[in-house]
Amino acid sequence: MVDIRFCTDDNFDQDVELIKKYKIGIEFQTFYDPFIKNLAKTVKYQKEQASKIKHKSMHAPFWELNPGTKMPGLRKETMKMYNFAYKIAKELGCDSIIVHNGYYPGTYGYTGWVKRTTAFWQEFFADKDNSITMMIENQFEKDSELMKMVIDSVNDKRLKINLDIGHANCNSDMSVYNWIKTLGKRIGYLHLHNNHGKDSGASNLDEHLDITNGTIDIKKVVKLVKQYCPKAVLSIESSKNAEKSIELLKKLAN
Numbered sequence: 001m002v003d004i005r006f007c008t009d010d011n012f013d014q015d016v017e018l019i020k021k022y023k024i025g026i027e028f029q030t031f032y033d034p035f036i037k038n039l040a041k042t043v044k045y046q047k048e049q050a051s052k053i054k055h056k057s058m059h060a061p062f063w064e065l066n067p068g069t070k071m072p073g074l075r076k077e078t079m080k081m082y083n084f085a086y087k088i089a090k091e092l093g094c095d096s097i098i099v100h101n102g103y104y105p106g107t108y109g110y111t112g113w114v115k116r117t118t119a120f121w122q123e124f125f126a127d128k129d130n131s132i133t134m135m136i137e138n139q140f141e142k143d144s145e146l147m148k149m150v151i152d153s154v155n156d157k158r159l160k161i162n163l164d165i166g167h168a169n170c171n172s173d174m175s176v177y178n179w180i181k182t183l184g185k186r187i188g189y190l191h192l193h194n195n196h197g198k199d200s201g202a203s204n205l206d207e208h209l210d211i212t213n214g215t216i217d218i219k220k221v222v223k224l225v226k227q228y229c230p231k232a233v234l235s236i237e238s239s240k241n242a243e244k245s246i247e248l249l250k251k252l253a254n
Helices: 012-022 039-049 072-092 110-125 145-154 165-171 176-186 218-228 242-253
Strands: 004-007 025-028 056-059 096-100 133-137 159-164 187-192 233-236
Touching: 004 012, 004 242, 012 025, 012 039, 012 242, 025 233, 039 072, 056 072, 072 096, 072 110, 096 187, 110 145, 133 145, 133 187, 145 159, 145 176, 159 165, 159 176, 165 176, 165 187, 176 187, 176 218, 187 218, 218 242, 233 242
Parallel strands: 004 025, 004 233, 025 056, 056 096, 096 133, 133 159, 159 187, 187 233
Antiparallel strands: none
């Protein structure tokens, strides 16, 4: 059985009911904002509401965070936010945490950035157990090479890739399908949503449309996932036409 999950949006209670209806997993996205009011109360409430959901993951804060930065203060803040996410994920019973890779093209050369990022992850994992996998997500990367280098350099089973197919489609020079082929089993998780690509002329390229609405062939994506990274989690990251997306993905994946 393929592990399918759904990302919660602003309508948490509604999303949880949908997740329970289709008997799939949950990705908590509330805590990408570390400054929400009544944090402890919110964690407690969401934990209770999702108590009967088996498979759980969480999206960490990502604003301006960068594990490969040369700036000591920013590195410290990145470590702080990832530890903040880890603590909450433990409380919620999550098996994985999604973090953005943090690299913006042209700001650093690959070699130095990978070296610093490797040191960051080695420090992060030093006091962690094996219960949670950190999934680094592509955002602005032009191809898969940098993330491949990070995974191979860190060489820790607790670090894998979250391939966001929507980000790859609108920001990358490499097709979504080649991302899957080149990264293979380094991929442990996928964010599934659709858009019309970077040449569409849309004002917001990262449209986060349902998986059937855009230029990504979701059937081909699922077929390649089965071939190259069959154990990867498939997480729908669009609230648009949610039931249609869930039903289609369950049909394609199983």
